[in-house]
Amino acid sequence: MEWEVVIGLETHTQLRTNTKIFSGASIKYGAEPNTQACEVSIALPGVLPVLNKEAVQCAIKFGLAINAHIAPRSVFARKNYFYPDLPKGYQISQFELPVVGKGAVTIQVPAVGKNSAYEKVVNITRAHLEEDAGKSVHGAVEGMSGIDLNRAGTPLLEIVTEPDMRSAAEAVAYAKKLHELVQWIGICDGNMQEGSFRCDVNVSVRPKGTEKLGTRREIKNLNSFKFMTQAIEYETRWQIETLEDGGTIQQATVLFNPDTGETRSMRSKEEANDYRYFPDPDLLPLVISEADKDAVRATMPELPEAMKARFEAEYALSSYDSNALTTSRDLANYFVATVDAGADAKQSANWVMGILAAKLNAADTSIIDSPINAQQLAQLLRRIGDNTISNNAAKQVFEALWNAEGSVDDIIAAKGLKQESDSGAIEAIIDEVLAANAAMVDEFKAGKEKAFNALVGQAMKASKGKANPAQVNDILKKKLS
Amino acid sequence: MMNSSPINLSLSQLGEMLQAKKISSVELTQTFLDRIQQYNPSINAYIALDEGKTLAQAKAADARIAAGNTAPLTGIPIAQKDIFCAKGWQTTCGSKMLANFIAPYDAHIITQFDAAGAVNLGKTNMDEFAMGSSNETSYFGGVKNPWSFDRVPGGSSGGSAAAVAARLCAAATGTDTGGSIRQPASLCGFTGLKPTYGAVSRFGMIAFASSLDQAGPMAKSAEDCALMMNVMAGFDERDSTSLNREKEDYTRDLNLPLQGLKVGLPKEYFAEGLDASVGKVIEAAIAEYKKLGAEIVDISLPNTGLSIPVYYVLAPAEASSNLSRYDGVRYGHRAAEYTDLMDMYNKSRAEGFGAEVKRRILIGTYVLSAGYYDAYYLKAQQIRRLIAQDFVEAFKKCDVIMGPAAPSTAFKAGEKVDDPVAMYLQDIYTISTNLAGLPGMSIPAGFAQSDDGVSLPVGLQIIGNYFDEARMLNVAHQYQQVTDWHERMPELVLPKEVK
Amino acid sequence: MALSIEDIKKVAHLARIEVSESDAAATLTKLTGILGLIEQMQAVDTTGIEPMSHSQDLSQRLRDDIVTKTNLRDEFQKNAPALGNGSTEPAVAGGLYLVPKVIE
Structure with missing residues (x-):
């Protein structure tokens, strides 16, 4: 059976702001643990979120750049789950009403093997604002994990595509295009090593020619295009082999191991996910007017x-x-x-x-x-x-x-690279060459075209390479005609 | 030092005495600290006291007064509900979870009181995370009603209520999510105001149900509440739901006459469920308002009965999420023994929270969980709109709405503790204003005799339209000019001088 | 929608609150009572009614993107809980909050 792979991407782009999405703490990379974790970042009792204007403008810029619908009213929601790097026990995100709606990105898929290059439109489902979580650091204390909340609250724009891609090459072409675009419009520094641009890739396979989507597995947190290619190719092969061996695919979240080149299911975190989304009562609806969009548009490159x-x-x-x-x-x-x-x-x-x-x-x-x-x-x-x-x-x-x-x-x-363009001087050189190479002249006149090139070569040599080759050609032609 | 006790004086009288240097802030503060020392062991109104900090603030206030740099509340000792973070103060929210938490920052209202030169007397007892109507869910023990020590003061602001009623402070702060200022004000016989949602910043106020929580004053009189509001209310950019309105003077309308005031009486507030003895007191108060020139209008708030089911979906849902931060990782209670991360979470939260808080977290988690969201949460939000619209219709016919603040007088400790549904019905007359975001207050309106022959205070509730606090305070103040219910003080805590 | 012991356990797990078998039974009784109260809502026809999240119809205010917070880590970490499992030391090391090993 011939199989078709279906791929959709969710990309977390870290927005290029000075401060966190809901507090005035710096988001500068590389600070000492928890030194940029203010009372809001560590979720002390009684603290409240206030939305960063710049993060909103970044979202509008992106919406404009992909010709998307920008919601006149969008809503922040709480995604509830427990994890030590999530200090409030919920992530403030957008669920039912995201700030950016449907849009599209045109990608150029490069030639691979005997397939030539082509253009393709990838549809964007939505893009929403949300806050990043902190980081778990391992190995500082035996048997424990250390929690650094400097990154908690960093503004992210999560960009979600339709399952429009049909190969690792398309997925990577899209990711590269998006990577360039967010840098082009200045909303993200694109630094993949520092995690400013991270992709989750949803992969499923189905018999070619069928419509129904297969069960997908989500490859989390790919932060290099090379790994993305490897991970998708491995995952696709694995899914096809599993199905061909009579197995079934279970929906799962998987991690890619660059050392082995394999993907593996995550052990914890997911279990029975029930995020209990509901509108965040601490935040009011985000309203974006035509005038707001125009103001941002005026600043766009x-x-x-x-x-x-x-x-x-x-x-x-x-x-x-x-x-x-x-x-x-x-x-x-x-x-x-x-x-x-x-x-x-x-x-x-x-x-x-x-x-x-x-x-x-x-x-x-x-x-x-x-x-x-x-x-x-x-x-x-x-x-x-x-x-x-x-x-x-x-x-x-x-x-x-x-x-x-x-x-x-x-x-x-x-x-001494200046070339000789004085036609008198070139003529003199050519005259000398013609005189010294009578045999070649005869050959040319007898119809041997090659002899002409040899005479040009001689003239260039005589000028020590400085004669203008076009002029040499012209004058020589004239003299021999 | 004056001869008679200053404990019954109004805030403006105290302010005048302080500014005239007839009494120092340190003396006034010490008077209250002495009373606290005398009565708090039995009443349990305060969770945290810190004489050193309190007296240092009093000294600073005296210096301000000496320098002539005063504001109306400079030097006046105020009790703060233990829901407000106050830098350097133990801030527990009535929970074991936060028993050792020292707030590293100030809530907005604490900053406002500090700027006004008020003195923080201490942190008052409360139902755990403000979940309760009797103060019996506090990790730090119940609070006694100063009118009858075997009865509850109401909740959740029970400590502040008892402190105001027993004159263990000049005034206090409270918070009201479903009635937590007004119901205890009714049960303890003083004046309490829950302002329009968004009038007082929630920054630094530990969240219970974010879309309903609102801080307000608890004091002896409407005039005192107005002075407290002048300090507490106002825009704060740190709270996204804080209303960006011009600062107002809540005392400005106190002396306006009530001639022609249209008072709406919702029939649902006088129906089955209201104690007859309470109903009688309310009727007498309404009669008094008629004498003051008010016109009585019959109105209906048809969805009143639904306010409790709606509230017990929305408030626990928000609370279940708001209380997720208490995970034993960064602060708060962590279990002494655990095997892994999951075990640490499960044990820390099981040990750190009391039974009522856990119940509400579980209900809130349930109504938000997959498959139930539409039937519960969304439905409740839709009915919330119906309840709010009832008020919009009602205010087309009247200026203020009046009725009881609570269905009964103070009940005995332990009486409803095992029956959450009966306890929840305590808030039947107060919850709908929280859902609508409207201001409401309770003022002393008289006393009713209990079955065992104890005379207990009854509160009259006044509900106003959005931002009508000044008008409501005027309505309350005019009543307090012709009645003296608000000046009554519980016998059990009368100071020797005035006995 | 009758509540079962299994529901209680599932919800308690989502909420990360340990509930013993006997607690679960007692909780079931109380929560069933509360849900009974809540069920009254189902009698109301709410077709076409816009849900109400906030009492005022206002929009979100935006904050200027300026750093206003300073490093208060040491102050904040004074509130760190005791590590547990025999140690009364605060659950912090090298500025990090310590938790039992996180497994991915």
């Missing part, structure tokens, strides 16, 4: 989709190039700055995504930390455009710029 369309229209870039340049806001900004500094758009696109990207990748550096800034790259590209240097020479200049050896023009001068 141009979104990747819009920018992509603009690149195609304004710079005549291909859809592929425009898409690639808008995978991250920093990359797009770098590209635009290069063009704004006077470089040719197509050439800028090629260099930014080609040589520069490769170099950054090899050096494990991000584009905002690039040793060559957009102005320098633009100057380099302008020197190609005005025939000062050849493409080959430009690569040498690029290396020197990377190593901070000076300005573009200084490097060209210092390395």
